[in-house]
Every structure is written in structure tokens, then in C-alpha cells.
Amino acid sequence: MKKDEVPYGSDVSAGSYACADCGYKYSNQSKKSLPPCPAFDANSHPKRAWKILSGRGDAAQDPYPNGR
Numbered sequence: 001m002k003k004d005e006v007p008y009g010s011d012v013s014a015g016s017y018a019c020a021d022c023g024y025k026y027s028n029q030s031k032k033s034l035p036p037c038p039a040f041d042a043n044s045h046p047k048r049a050w051k052i053l054s055g056r057g058d059a060a061q062d063p064y065p066n067g068r
């Protein structure tokens with residue numbers, strides 16, 4: 001697995017993510033763990049991961065520019 005992909009449930013900082021399997025875009029504005037993709041299906045989602053579009057996987061910096 002590439003390093004810019006994080007599995008479901010990972011603790012991440014705020015940022016934009018896309019489903020590694022179907023490309024669904026998800027904007028995580030509160031710092032918490034990532035949910036499963038809303039379109040999750042075991043057959044079509046073998047990676048069970050989110051691709052990081054912006055922000056850092058598990059760093060506490062890089063505040064979200066449009067936080068307010």
C-alpha cells in the first residue's frame with residue numbers, strides 16, 4: 001500500500017480524502033478517525049482505504065485553510 005493511502009478508521013488531521021477504490025470525495029473537517037466509504041462494498045472496495053488529497057496523514061499541523 002502506498003503511503004498516501006490510509007485505512008478506514010485511521011486517526012487523521014483535517015483535510016480532503018478520496019476513496020482509494022471508488023474515488024468518492026470526503027472532506028474531513030474535524031480531526032478524528034476516518035469512516036468507511038459510504039459506498040463501501042467488500043467486492044468493490046478491496047483496499048478499504050482513503051487516499052490523502054490534502055493535509056497530512058497523521059501529523060497535527062497543516063490547519064485546514066477554510067476552517068471557519
Ligand SMILES: [Zn+2]
Nearest residue numbers: 019022024037
Ligand atoms: Zn468507495
